[in-house]
Amino acid sequence: MIKRGRRLRINSAIRDLVRENQLNTNDFIFPIFVVEGENIKEEINSMEGNYHWSIDRLHEIIEEVESLNIKGVILFGLPKHKDECGSESFNNDGIVQKAVKKIKELSNNLYIITDVCMCQYTSHGHCGILDELNIDNDKTLEILGKIALSHARAGAHMVAPSDMMDGRVAYIRNILDENKYENVAIMSYSAKYSSYFYGPFREAAHSAPQFGDRKTYQMDPANSEEALREIEWDINEGADIIMVKPALSYLDIIRRAKDKINVPICAYNVSGEYAMVKAGAKMGLIDEKGIVLEMLLSMKRAGADFIITYHALEAAKWLKEN
Numbered sequence: 332m333i334k335r336g337r338r339l340r341i342n343s344a345i346r347d348l349v350r351e352n353q354l355n356t357n358d359f360i361f362p363i364f365v366v367e368g369e370n371i372k373e374e375i376n377s378m379e380g381n382y383h384w385s386i387d388r389l390h391e392i393i394e395e396v397e398s399l400n401i402k403g404v405i406l407f408g409l410p411k412h413k414d415e416c417g418s419e420s421f422n423n424d425g426i427v428q429k430a431v432k433k434i435k436e437l438s439n440n441l442y443i444i445t446d447v448c449m450c451q452y453t454s455h456g457h458c459g460i461l462d463e464l465n466i467d468n469d470k471t472l473e474i475l476g477k478i479a480l481s482h483a484r485a486g487a488h489m490v491a492p493s494d495m496m497d498g499r500v501a502y503i504r505n506i507l508d509e510n511k512y513e514n515v516a517i518m519s520y521s522a523k524y525s526s527y528f529y530g531p532f533r534e535a536a537h538s539a540p541q542f543g544d545r546k547t548y549q550m551d552p553a554n555s556e557e558a559l560r561e562i563e564w565d566i567n568e569g570a571d572i573i574m575v576k577p578a579l580s581y582l583d584i585i586r587r588a589k590d591k592i593n594v595p596i597c598a599y600n601v602s603g604e605y606a607m608v609k610a611g612a613k614m615g616l617i618d619e620k621g622i623v624l625e626m627l628l629s630m631k632r633a634g635a636d637f638i639i640t641y642h643a644l645e646a647a648k649w650l651k652e653n
């Protein structure tokens with residue numbers, strides 16, 4: 332007897348009934364880039380449809396995010412000056428700190444996540460404190476702690492360390508708790524690979540390393556056992572959510588993590604993944620809506636609970652149409 336899988340695909344009603352995974356606007360976090368200055372809404376060359384926003388115009392994008400029913404944003408800041416130890420990153424009046432306060436004024440409901448890292452703030456563009464040509468892990472922890480605390484003070488709901496230093500989750504958890512921010516959550520970029528897919532972001536955030544690369548702290552794309560180890564360590568250190576980044580080339584890592592661990596998983600659909608789709612669509616080579624929704628759905632199918640994506644606004648609109 333023939334096994335007839337097509338019976339359950341015969342019309343859209345039965346396909347809807349047996350569908351295993353759904354993409355929903357609740358799944359999206361939208362990244363926002365904030366800059367010093369006034370009256371700035373400037374499109375980012377490498378990431379069309381995304382902008383640098385000054386604080387006085389943030390309401391425009393926040394209103395749009397809320398009107399689409401997107402539940403959260405993640406903030407990246409471009410400071411007015413950089414130095415060796417990234418001191419603007421933990422300034423209580425720094426760009427991200429001001430943006431968090433502003434968004435809290437604008438919205439009661441939006442969930443605010445901040446990226447905790449030094450690379451946008453250091454003159455050398457690395458994610459930590461330099462000791463000659465090496466990144467000093469333990470000195471960097473002190474700065475990361477200060478950054479996370481300043482974000483919590485400003486009102487962030489969740490901090491997301493993206494630096495890949497060892498021990499940072501425990502270090503940050505401790506500092507937050509000591510300062511009575513025990514309800515501020517930590518989402519750890521646990522399995523963050525040293526990836527060419529970050530290229531467009533580094534142009535957007537002015538954060539490319541001035542020498543060398545990030546291979547001594549970000550993970551080797553060849554490894555997956557190591558990702559599971561990093562994820563387990565971060566959970567043991569107190570991470571509430573773990574992240575796999577990039578997403579598309581690392582769906583196997585998301586699935587393996589989902590099968591093994593028991594905290595929510597975030598997938599970061601990064602800038603290079605976004606830029607490739609935009610370029611393909613511009614050239615008329617792909618159906619952008621179809622491709623984007625399929626890509627995002629595949630991240631959920633792999634096991635992601637939610638997705639950071641530059642496609643969030645468009646995807647939310649498309650899901651409404653469907």
Ligand code: PBG
Pocket residue numbers: 446448450458493494528529530531532533538600601602603
């Ligand atoms: C900062 C950071 C990066 C991204 C998020 N946080 C860049 C990097 O590590 O080089 C990349 C995001 C993207 O490509 O969309 N450390």
